[in-house]
Amino acid sequence: VISPQSALRRVLGHARPLGTTAVSIVDALGHVLAEDIHARYALPAFDNSAMDGYAVAAAATRAATPRGPVRLEIVDGVYAGDTTRRVLRRGESCAIMTGAPLPRGADCIIPVEAARVDRGALIVIRPAVRGRHVRRKGEEVARGARVARRGTLVHAGTVACLAAAGRRTARVVRVPSVSVISTGDETVTPGRALAHGQVYDSNSHMLAAMLRAAGIRTVRVASVGDRPAALDRAVAAALRRTDVVLLTGGVSVGEHDYVRRVLKALRVREVFWRVRQKPGKPLYFGVRGKKLVFGLPGNPASAFTCFCLYVHPALRRLSGLRGCAPRVEERTLVAPVEGDRTRWSFLRAATSMVVEGGVVVLPRQGSHMITSLAAADRLVVIPPGAGALGAGARVVTYRLPYEGVGA
Numbered sequence: 530v531i532s533p534q535s536a537l538r539r540v541l542g543h544a545r546p547l548g549t550t551a552v553s554i555v556d557a558l559g560h561v562l563a564e565d566i567h568a569r570y571a572l573p574a575f576d577n578s579a580m581d582g583y584a585v586a587a588a589a590t591r592a593a594t595p596r597g598p599v600r601l602e603i604v605d606g607v608y609a610g611d612t613t614r615r616v617l618r619r620g621e622s623c624a625i626m627t628g629a630p631l632p633r634g635a636d637c638i639i640p641v642e643a644a645r646v647d648r649g650a651l652i653v654i655r656p657a658v659r660g661r662h663v664r665r666k667g668e669e670v671a672r673g674a675r676v677a678r679r680g681t682l683v684h685a686g687t688v689a690c691l692a693a694a695g696r697r698t699a700r701v702v703r704v705p706s707v708s709v710i711s712t713g714d715e716t717v718t719p720g721r722a723l724a725h726g727q728v729y730d731s732n733s734h735m736l737a738a739m740l741r742a743a744g745i746r747t748v749r750v751a752s753v754g755d756r757p758a759a760l761d762r763a764v765a766a767a768l769r770r771t772d773v774v775l776l777t778g779g780v781s782v783g784e785h786d787y788v789r790r791v792l793k794a795l796r797v798r799e800v801f802w803r804v805r806q807k808p809g810k811p812l813y814f815g816v817r818g819k820k821l822v823f824g825l826p827g828n829p830a831s832a833f834t835c836f837c838l839y840v841h842p843a844l845r846r847l848s849g850l851r852g853c854a855p856r857v858e859e860r861t862l863v864a865p866v867e868g869d870r871t872r873w874s875f876l877r878a879a880t881s882m883v884v885e886g887g888v889v890v891l892p893r894q895g896s897h898m899i900t901s902l903a904a905a906d907r908l909v910v911i912p913p914g915a916g917a918l919g920a921g922a923r924v925v926t927y928r929l930p931y932e933g934v935g936a
């Protein structure tokens with residue numbers, strides 16, 4: 530029986546980033562870049578207008594006053610997408626739209642809102658300022674400069690940079706594929722009626738959802754009951770087809786707990802079994818080659834906690850991310866709690882709406898209880914033997930790895 534810290538260290542020690550693959554830049558979302566991305570052209574690629582208005586040469590307006598306006602003939606306009614190079618002559622101005630290339634001879638823009646036009650001429654009543662409302666070529670990024678760094682996680686803003694750099698595809702670290710295999714003759718797919726002695730299978734659905742929230746695209750789900758032969762077939766297929774195998778249930782010391790025996794027969798090497806924690810003590814972790822196998826306990830809250838503490842960090846590491854441990858935040862207890870004498874406690878908890886910086890440990894902490902899973906946004910971590918902690922005590926919390934709105 531090892532400590533949670535040692536368990537995480539061993540898991541991450543066996544999780545190496547997967548290989549790389551080239552994908553379209555939108556599909557790169559949620560992946561880690563495996564290459565630096567350089568701009569194919571300067572950004573902007575040419576001097577252009579930041580406003581709809583009139584392009585002029587500032588020098589031609591130097592003497593302009595309200596009483597002595599300068600009159601500049603308006604020649605035909607330039608529009609965004611015009612690819613011919615235009616030249617403005619002395620005494621001329623031209624209409625120009627946002628994003629249109631600045632004609633040679635012009636060096637600033639008078640916005641439509643500030644312009645007076647009279648019979649085909651621009652009437653300028655004060656000197657225009659050189660460079661005003663012009664986006665200079667290369668002002669943001671020089672041609673060939675790096676716009677995104679290898680090792681960064683691609684989000685929507687990164688995709689914008691890849692596109693602006695002229696890339697259609699990018700090389701990224703592969704995101705792991707994952708199998709979920711739930712055991713338990715008592716489990717029934719939700720939607721059907723339960724016979725006496727049966728429970729709905731929450732684990733495979735919960736895990737599929739947690740994987741989806743973690744950005745895992747390929748998830749295979751199977752339910753095998755408690756027959757060793759079916760379990761063996763399912764695990765063998767999972768090891769063939771996916772990078773990570775998650776089993777739930779059957780990993781404890783019950784008479785029908787076949788998981789460890791079956792894994793051993795399939796040459797999965799046990800790295801550890803059982804962690805000094807509550808919930809989730811029966812956790813198993815093994816490897817076969819580069820494949821990682823987690824035997825999560827059957828109790829839903831235990832499987833949930835083990836996923837947050839070990840599986841999610843492993844998925845991050847496989848995907849090429851650094852910083853894989855759960856995110857630590859200190860909080861103040863709003864009510865007393867008591868940890869375990871010998872094990873680390875990971876209590877489902879929620880941010881307090883009443884006390885700033887406070888955290889509420891939720892009721893119904895039993896490892897078979899699920900309502901606190903829905904209400905929790907963090908786990909409160911209590912070391913073994915910490916005794917009773919009073920309201921106001923500072924505690925370490927781990928943010929749950931939920932993505933999306935409000936995360």
Ligand code: AMP
Pocket residue numbers: 711712713715716728729730731732733777778779780781783826827828829897
């Ligand atoms: P086990 O780890 O197989 O001994 O299961 C421990 C507890 O978790 C038992 O009460 C099981 O009925 C329950 N359990 C196992 N698998 C699931 C599941 N997929 N969904 C909900 N509860 C489960």
Ligand code: MG
Pocket residue numbers: 712713714778779785827
């Ligand atoms: Mg079972």
